[in-house]
Amino acid sequence: MRNHGNPDIRLIYADGDMKQARFQRHVIRLAILIAGLGLFVMIVRRGTAGYQGTPQALQWIEAGAGGLLPAELHFENALGKLGVLNTSGPIEMKGHPFFEPLGINPRGCITCHQPAHAMSVSVDALRERWRATKGEDPIFAAVDGSNNPKLPQALESSHSLLLNRGLFRVGLQWPPRDHHGKVVQPEFSIEVVRDPTGVNLDDTYGLKGVNPTVSVFRRPRPSANLKYVMSPDDVFNIKTGVLMATDPETGKPVSMNLMADARHLTLKQQAFGAYKDHQEGRQGALPREEIEKILAFENQVYVAQSFDRWGRSLVEAGGPIGLGPKAMAEGKVHVLANNNRDPVFRVFDAWKKPDAMPKDLSLEQREFRASVARGNDVFMFRQFWIRDAAHINSIGLGNPIKRTCATCHNTQMTGQDLAPGWVDVGTTNYPTWTEPPVFSDKAELPVFKCTCDKSAPPHPYLGRVIYTNDPGRALITGKCADIGSIVMGQFRGLAARAPYFSNGSAKNLRELVDFYDRRFDMKLSEQEKVDLVNFLSVL
Amino acid sequence: MKKALTILIVAIGLIFPDGTEATREDKPPANRRNFVACPIVRDTKTLPCWLAEYEGELYFLGLQGSSASEFYPPQLNHEVLVEGTVTNEPRICGGIPLRPVKISVITELNRACNTLLPAEDGREAPAAPARRFTDDMRKAGTETTQRDFTVPFDFDSDYLTFHTTRILSEAARIAKAVNAAKIEVLGYRATTWLSNGNRLMEAQTIAEKRAKKVGEILVGLGISASAVSVNWNPTPESCDGVTDPEKRRVTIRIMP
Incomplete structure (x- = not known):
């Protein structure tokens, strides 16, 4: 002094x-x-070795920035904090192919799979990047980070689907190609009814171009918790009644739960696909050792919400055992958990009685935890009529079935389907989509009219003429019955990566819950909706 | 009279278009109920019941189950082909139980099939049958003496259920165990004799589709393609109104 x-x-x-x-x-x-x-020393290290220290500095990692990604991180989001766990320890990002630009554009895998956003990317983060870089961030690359590569790329409106809904353009060849690259004779014809982005009617990128392409717009999926996502089911695919697709290298069955349309069967195929499409890499130019490093990283990273909105850890002795990234890293794979013995996200009994909770919790925190526990019960046990969902009702279960959310979202720890999880839950197909009317100027997504061949089995609940924003799995199989079927995604780290559904149609968790309530006429009470939202926010 | 008959034949033809033969002869045995109708689902305090009405009478088909259940329920928005035998058992969920019963979902949409009834006191569902889906079902068998396998199918369908895929797995296991020199796959197409006397014939290509699918799966399960012969019989099997569901099949014969 x-x-x-x-x-x-x-x-x-x-x-x-x-x-x-x-x-x-x-x-x-x-x-x-x-x-x-x-x-x-800290400043020098930051300058030479990249980000070190607070997670704040890692909120957005630029490809090629280098630095050390710590073994455990906790990133703030609107609903608390997201935990990220690298089980192999700190990762040196400099020179690591997941974190470096590999293709022609300056993107890396990291560009769209950010740790702070549960290894995906949120709309809030995208807007912030646009603001901070005046649209120069590589994530806005014309190839798929804009509505149409031919639009003036400096304009915000040219990237509206990414900035408003977190959607990247996915251009898929038409007619479809199967998993071996072989042309599939489709059971349906496809025409563009509405094309707000102009890309589907474009003479280069569109359906009538030299290389006929259907462009759909989808959210990037989290590249984390993949031991669950990639865990294969039986030898037979219960959805189709035929043999499960196999890894071309090992010959072993694959899960088919990685991509929204299950087009890539393995992490390796996905990595090659992303390199070629998103990073504009050259065919066959990615060395094997780089692919292996990417896969090694992806297979060791786990994400889950770790703190509540009051800054209190969700992982406490005597508390729910399925929360936090450590539980994700330690959990068993391929556990069918649509039962009351060992439920999907484990047990929340410790949070059912506010009086039994730690004394230092505020009343608000206690009530929140009790709400989460009730939300788990709604998810697991609240029955409703699941109806007209292709690949759920149409695979022998009957239409309708009186079951619960966990019937379909049945895999322990992630809430995906244990079987290949493509389902037409109605997010992309008329009339259950939540898009504006087809004729409306407010329509943001393309609308396709799919007309199925008379000799082909129809879509089980929509028949042979289907209007859709995204034919989903049918763009790979060419099957009429698959139109609008999307592989369900995992439930972890939701708080860090809004919006939801493959087409970003639910801006927040409440809109997600509201969609299901309307779609299946669940008749959820206001309290049940709040409980479900709170429950989803801690996963 | 001739005119009236012509009109009648045309009318029946309209009711049963593709793949349907509408000639009127005798009828199946009196205790059989073979008919196409809209299914009805009735909620209960426990599991929903599936029912269907024929000639003013309600029949109980089965309970909601899982993909591992023996009974795969019908689907609203689709008609169902019911092939069952009337029992003297007490009514279940208001319907006369049919046992055995085979149901097939008619592929085409019919939005008129939309009846969902609420749960009512006095219309309780029976206890769910024990699940056959156990670990044992996933384990391969141990015996290797079986040579002939029959894979049943729903009407006009080549979809393999959880149970029928197990038959293929077992056939492949034995074929490999005995180092089979040849495996004969033969697909069939059948006809259902309806209780109203009409005959409902499966699509012309269904025997081929079934046989090819089974052959491909056997190869996919590790059987040498050169050892698998795939054939089909495009001529529909004769019908008797009782064993018709059993004739919608693929047979597999293993020859060591």
Whole structure:
């Protein structure tokens, strides 16, 4: 402490040992020097080795920035914090192919799979990137980060689907190609009814171009918790009654739950596909060792919400055992959990009684936790009529079936389907989609009219003429019955990566719950909706 | 009279268009109920019941189950082909139980099929049958003496259910175990004799589709393609109104 002429202090010194006072001043100066040196080293390290220290610095990682990605991170979001766990320890990002640009454009895998956003990317983050970089961030690359590569790329409106709904353009060849690249004779014809982006009617990129292409717009999926996502089911695919697709290298069955349309069967295929399409890489130019490093990273990273909105850890002794990234890393794979013995997201009993919770929790926190526990019960046990959902009702279960959310979202820890999870839940097909009318100027997504061949089995609940924003799985199989079927995604880290559904049609968790309530006439009470939203927010 | 008959024949033809033969002869045995109708689902305090009405009488078909259940329920928005035997058992969910019963969902949409009834006191569902879906079903068998397998199908369908895929797995296992020199796959197409005397014939190509699918799966399960011969009989099997569902099939014969 410095003496500013206070006589009382002088007196103290006078009464004490002046040598000791001088010694204390030296210690303080030394401490300031050491702190300054530490700060200098930190600044230098940040400049040379990249991000180090607070998660805030890692909120957005640019491809090629380098630095160390710590083993465990917690990123703030509107509903608390997201936990990210690298089970193999800290990751050096410099030179790592997941974090470096590999193709022609300056994107890396990291560009669209950000740790702060549950290894996906949120609309809020995209808007912030647009603002911070004036649209120059590589994520807005014309190839698929804009509505149409031919639009003026400097305009915000040219990227509206990405900025408003988090959607990237996915151009798929027409007629479809199967998993071996072989042309499939489709059971339906496809025509463009509405094309707000202009890309589907474009003479280069469109359906009538030299390489006929159907462009659909989809959210990027989290590249985390993949041991669950990639876990194969039986030898037979219960959805189709035929053998499951196999890994071309090992010959073993694959899960088919990785992509929205299940077009890539393995992480390796997906990595190649993303390199070629999103990073505009050259065919066959990605070395094997780089692919292996990408896969090694993806297979060790786990995400889940880790703190509540009051800053309290969701992972506490005696609390729910399925929360947080550590539980994700340690969980068993391929557990069918649509039962009351060992439910999908494990048990929330500890949060059912506010009085039994830790004493230092506020009343609001206690009520929130009780709401989460009720939300889990709604998810697991609240029955309703599941109706007209192709690949659920049409595979022998009957239409309708009186079951619960967990009937379809049945895989422990992720809430995906244990079987290949493509389902037409109605998010992309008329009349259950939530898009504006086809003729409306407010329509943002393309509308396709699919007309099925008379000899082909029809879509089980929509027949042979189907209007859709995204034919989904049918763009790969060419099957009429698959039109609008999308592989369900995992439920973890939801708070960090709004919006939801493959077409970003639910801006927040409440809109997601509202969709299901309307679609299946669940008749959820307001309290049940709030409970479900709170439950989903902690996963 | 001739005119009236012509009109009648045309009318029946309209009711049963593709693949349907509408000639009137005798009828199936009196205790059989073979008919096409809209299914009805009745809610209960436990599991929903599936019913169908024929000639003013309500029949109980089965309970909602799972994909591993023996009984695959019908689907609203689709008619159902019911092939069953009337029992003397007490009514279930208001309907006379049919046992055995085979149901097939008619592929084409029929939006008139939309009856969902609420749960009512006194119309309780019976206890659900024990699930056959156990770990044992996933384990391969141990015996290798079986040589002939029959894979049943729903009407006009080549879809393999959870149970029928197990038959193929077992056939492939034994074929490999005995190092089969040849495996004969033969697809069939059948006819259902309806209780009203009409005959409902399966699509012309269905025997071929079934046989090819089974052959491909056997190869996919590790049987040498050169050992698998795939044939089909495009001529529909004769019908008796009782065993018709059993004739919608693919047979597999293993020859060591």
